[in-house]
Amino acid sequence: MLRYILKRAISLIISLCLASIIIFAVVEIAPGDPASFMLGINAQEDTVAALRAELGLDQDKLSRYFTWVSGMIQGDFGTSYTYRSPVAEMIRERIWVSLPLALYALLISTLIAFPAGIYAATQRGKSGDLAVMGATQFGIAIPNFWFAMILVVIFALKLRWFSAGGFLGWENGIFQSIKSLTLPAIALALPQASILSRVMRSALIETLSEDYIRTARAKGFGKRAVIWRHALRNALIPVLTIIGLQFSFLMAGAIIIEQVFFLPGLGRLVFQAITQRDLIVVESVVMLLVFAVITVNFIVDVTYAITDPRLRRRV
Amino acid sequence: MSILSVENLKLKIGSESILDNISFRLDQGRILAITGESGSGKSMTALSVIQLQPKNAILEGEIFFHDQEITKKDEFELCKIRGAKIGMIFQEPMTALNPVKTVGNQISETIILHSTKNKRAADKETLKILERVGLSPAAEFKKRYPHELSGGQRQRVVIGIAIALKPSIIIADEPTTALDVTTQAQILALLKKLVTEDNIAMVLITHDLAVVADMADEIAVMQNGAIVEIDETQNLFRNMKHQYTRSLFAASGHSVNLPITEVNSNPLLTIKNVTCRYRLARTKIFSKSDYFTAVSNVSFDIKNGERVGLVGESGCGKSTLTRAILGLEPIYNGEINVDNQNILKATSSTRKNIQVVFQDPFGSFNPRHKVSTLLKEPFYLIKNSPEAKNIENKIDKVLEDVGLSAKDKNKYIHEFSGGQRQRIAIARALIIKPKLVIFDEAVSALDVTVRAQILDLIAELASEYGLSYLFISHDLSVIRSITDRCLVMKNGKIIEEGSTKKVLEQPQNAYTQILISAAPKLPNFQTEL
């Protein structure tokens, strides 16, 4: 078990290193010099050069990469080119919108998907199953940002239950904050819940056809008891993988949804930074997202090992 | 009053009739064997008794357990009978246990489900059961997961679950089919001991007549969903009334008429000190790699005209050796020569002299190709030689030689039965006229009557085509009937070698002796009369 975790941890670190190199390289080869962009087209050559020196852009690529990475490890993400304030601080402010939003959506998605998937699996082929599966087909096909717009029209503009967007900050009331994240979270969760319930259903159906389920039935377990005592835990393995992957979709999806609801999250930050060529911000936020995704997948792998004894002691 | 009586049981799936008028009775402490070939409906009969037949099956007739009509019971009542009053053992021990629960847990949950015992009492009971099924030290085995046990040990756990609550009936569906012959003997002995001790009645379902003869008090023979004959074991074997029973019995003890061949002194295949090994996953991250030696220092020859058998249990290294001979496996040490050329460097005109027939009649062919395309494949080796001319005529000829018709070449493989597919596999091996064919468990997946036909065909074609062959099998009766000389393999080594008759009748090596005594034998009641 320990060896397995160690092995995963090493590959986690390698992935992170490679990811940082790729991100740095992509940003490096992108056209457009931040310094001349910030100063406008009419800037003097020497002013641009001075700014480049100030931003550290005149150093060679390798040392800039290492400065960036070693800074990040110590929690120093550098200084924003445009705002001249520490990137870490900007991220810290925004992440308290994006992360809760993604987790909120994940929660909603799981709360819908588990019962729906289990129900559909037990009703396999019957009308209940068909209804759930039909609904999920639609859920997958609906673009979340469009769904978000429709939610705004109905619940914010017509019914006035929620505000159409914006976020006042956690210090202005937790309930208020959760309320303003609710519509975005629902919009994000809908397609994910649809995918997850389909995975839950097919994993459960697959498991229920296994021989050991027949053994359990022959022991005298009823149909329901078999699901709870034997099938569910085994079916959870593929479901966990998908939940892990969904976290990455949700973090990324949050970026677009933040546009719809005018939420001051990481997505908005990245967008502004891209349009202003604030590359250090772009690099750092993307790296942070990749870090989150890779770490979540690592946690999923470790959870596997706990769920599945075959992995636990594998040589 | 019989403990179990099945009356006029009929079962249909859709419009297809699976079981037709099945009736039998079972008394306390007796063993009834249901035997028949695949598709005869024997497993479906077993599942019907505990009402676990497929959902879409339509059942008619009556099943009485004591005086209770099982088919009229609801799910709740059935759950109280299953596991507690009627235990069940399945064929495939590798998949019959839940991989994420310990074996102790899987036994004790049965006890908790059906009794008022608490967890601790159930755990104590579990230890006793594990000891009874021969998994000792029980405290150690209790904590293990299924993947940490061998096939035989898993089957012992499944048996433990079945006997946990001292049921009145156990239904065992091919309980030893997936196991090696030595393990099979142990498991059968264990089953017999347990049912006798607890006075349990057992329904034993098996395709193997030899197993049946050893175990059962009474035998039912099934064909196409119906019981064609049912009688006390001795009576049945002495006096087989139905034609099908007789043909089944004849096929099980089938001896092939091996034509006499001339053995040439030229070695066709020489295997010199061959060792094959695999790298195992490292146990520690920085430790040196460990190796598993699958084939260890094996040497033997096959001369022109020889018919050699290689016998061994699963994991003995026979598959690795087969692949090495075919040139598909890297050899760590030693040398394999065909016609005095190293197989790994041999020219294609030499390589063509070795062909192979595999076990699985379903996986041996690309499902997307027609038979003619499948039979053309071996010509790829000699695509530029004159032998590769008139391929169409050769296809027609070889199909007729293996007992099919030339018209069959335009069909796809799924249109054929298992036995026919094996004929096509033989045709594919013979079409480029090799000198040596390797039969890798080539009849193991076939029913006995088909197996007898294929063995006859192999013997006949070998003399017609002037073939030598290496027949690899776990089944001693097959080796006995089709080879002149045989090798016994264990843990990657050849441990005994000699003429088939001598090895099987006067085995020298202790393992060979065990192997031979473990193999179930057909009784010979006729001569006893």
Add this chain to the structure above:
Amino acid sequence: MRSGSFISGVLLSALVVIAAGISFLWVPFDITQLSIPDKLQTPNEVHWLGTDHFGRDILSMIMIGARTSLAVALLAVGIGFFIGVPLGLVAATKKNSIIDEIIMRTNDLIFAFPSLVIAILITALFGAGAMNAIIAIGIFNIPVFARVSRGAALSLWQKEFILAARVSGKSDLRISAEHIFPNIANLLIVQGTIQFSLGILAEAGLSYVGLGTQPPIPSWGRMLADAQTMVSFAPHLAIIPGTAIIITVLGLNLLGDGLRDLLDPRVRKSRE
């Protein structure tokens, strides 16, 4: 029910493909012609689906938008297919070798990137536009196809008919082309339809944030972005392009599901 999902999938997808096809020859109105007096009409007998804030005919824009969506998604799937499948097949042939490790670890790495974020990054840094959108979406299709084909190929390599082909002296490359690929083609077609529908959604998302197809070429995502400020008084501007996306994605998914059931020998057998 199974053939039902296949037929409805075919019908819905055909509707979109035909609309896109016709748009090459004819559209109801010229959408390069702005006509402010006709702006923001709700659906009526002249403009079947109404007009937008510039008075352009929405039906015409939807038809041309279909063309854009399909083209971008199809090309992106093509990139994934033509790079991913060979990589997966090679990885399967060289199982557990260094090449396999490199291919699969690279795939894992690409998988770990939040795809939309990277697509946004690429299109933002290298310029917004259809071409960069195709590349950005396509990159994330590569590991999908590589994984699917490697997994399916690996189980085929265990089959005895592959051993038989090797005994006949065929090279790994020839076996991959002759035996492996035809036997996994069904699976890849099904995966292809799923990726195709995901591509439609991704293109819409990128265009919505202004990084995909650029004006004046109409695209559904762009139309939704324009609609956002007017959604309270002209909801049809948002509903119609959204419905177009849903119909396309739904159609492709149903088609994929239907194909999977039709082509899966296990399902086919149980139905016979």
